[in-house]
Amino acid sequence: MKEGPDIARVAALLGDPARANMLTALMGGRALTAAELAQEAGVTPQTASSHLAKLEAGQIVVPRKQGRHRYFTLSGPDIVEALEVLMGIANRVGHNRVRTGPKDPELRKARVCYDHLAGDMGVALFDGLIKGKLIENTVNGVVMTDAGVAFADKFGIDLEALRRKRRPLCRECLDWSARQSHLAGSFGAAMLDRFYELGWARRVAESRIVRFERDGERQFRDLVNF
Incomplete structure (x- = not known):
């Protein structure tokens, strides 16, 4: 055996x-x-x-x-990670459904993927962090730069507490509606929690939709443009 x-x-x-x-x-x-x-x-x-x-x-x-x-x-979150990896493989090898992602425009714009931000705004966050050189893609996956560490502290995120968790700090996740990457891992989850705390966004009851307030969306877009 x-x-x-x-x-x-x-x-x-x-x-x-x-x-x-x-x-x-x-x-x-x-x-x-x-x-x-x-x-x-x-x-x-x-x-x-x-x-x-x-x-x-x-x-x-x-x-x-x-x-x-x-x-x-x-x-557990490892089940989500496994599903996300399988979605990425399915997309890479061409095993896609005819319709990609939800029909609801609000779900396509911003939604929760387990505990982090997905949809168009999740992709914008990932791209903004890359362009701002706060995170970077390496052969070993997504890592946070020194500038990213300084940003996290200024933005009110306790990285030391996140590093004590068993899950990766940063991880790339293929967004199944946008077909581009958004940010997963404990830092991705902490960013979404911080948006809630700042009043920029809220999760719609009984839904995966994340709805940004008008001023919150403006501040979010300022953030991702850096």
Whole structure:
């Protein structure tokens, strides 16, 4: 018997089209019910329950009970990272769906991808940080420059606290609607949290939409232009 992680089992759990649609819906970080996930996957509630049981047994999703309702979330940020990598591979090798990304213009403009900013404004943030030489692409991935460290401190982000976390500080994530990169990792998440704290933007209830206030969007665009 071969030893080591059973990647075939994980790949099989992620690879079913209905389950892939469910997991993609959960990338927004919001807990969803089986009925909501059935709608996302385009299957019956009974079929959705069967899929969720397999995902739960495989520790890909975890259930949470609230009153009479049972909600599901992804078991950790590494699941999001795996899905994002698979999306990037699918895009690179040409396995794309006819429609890229959501129809809703607000979702295309700015939305949550697990815990960081995605959509057109997420791409603008990534590009602005690159052009401002605050982060840079290297053979080892996205890294923060000395200028980026100074910027983070000035912008009110505690990098030392972020570095103590187990996840990468900066990571490139392919945006599935814009087909360009946005910023993931703990710094990407911290940037979005800071936009919320400053009142620049807010997350729309029961949605993945991130809606910027008029003045907040102006300040955001000033920021990404550097």
